[in-house]
Amino acid sequence: MARVLIVVGLLALAFAVYAVVDCAMSERARVRALPKAVWILVILVLPVLGGVLWFLIGSGRAARGPAMRYVGPDDDPDFIRGSRPTAAPPVPDDEWRRLEQELAAMDSEADSDDEGDARRR
Numbered sequence: 001m002a003r004v005l006i007v008v009g010l011l012a013l014a015f016a017v018y019a020v021v022d023c024a025m026s027e028r029a030r031v032r033a034l035p036k037a038v039w040i041l042v043i044l045v046l047p048v049l050g051g052v053l054w055f056l057i058g059s060g061r062a063a064r065g066p067a068m069r070y071v072g073p074d075d076d077p078d079f080i081r082g083s084r085p086t087a088a089p090p091v092p093d094d095e096w097r098r099l100e101q102e103l104a105a106m107d108s109e110a111d112s113d114d115e116g117d118a119r120r121r
Contacts, residue, residue, distance in 0.1 A: 012047055012048050016047035016050070018051070020043050020044065022059065023036060023040050023054055024036070030059060030060040032057065032059070034058060039054055
């Protein structure tokens with residue numbers, strides 16, 4: 001009979017410790033009826049009954065809304081939208097003509113240099 005009482009006492013102690021830890025670790029939004037500190041005191045004063053009351057009355061369910069989650073920059077559409085490169089301003093036609101003339105001049109210089117190198121050999 002003594003062994004049974006020891007086992008029941010250890011189970012009651014384990015249940016009370018579990019209830020205190022659960023109460024201490026729960027979010028404030030989940031605690032109902034009494035403040036957290038009062039619930040911990042009730043659990044400690046009435047180990048089994050306090051734990052049962054905590055789980056039946058004091059411990060509320062988690063919020064049923066969508067869970068808040070961290071959104072990294074690569075998953076955030078607003079961040080991605082702001083980081084896209086903007087289009088380069090259009091180049092006027094006269095600028096294109098000037099650049100084409102410069103490139104043609106460089107090509108002709110390169111061709112004349114290549115012909116001079118070939119003659120030297």
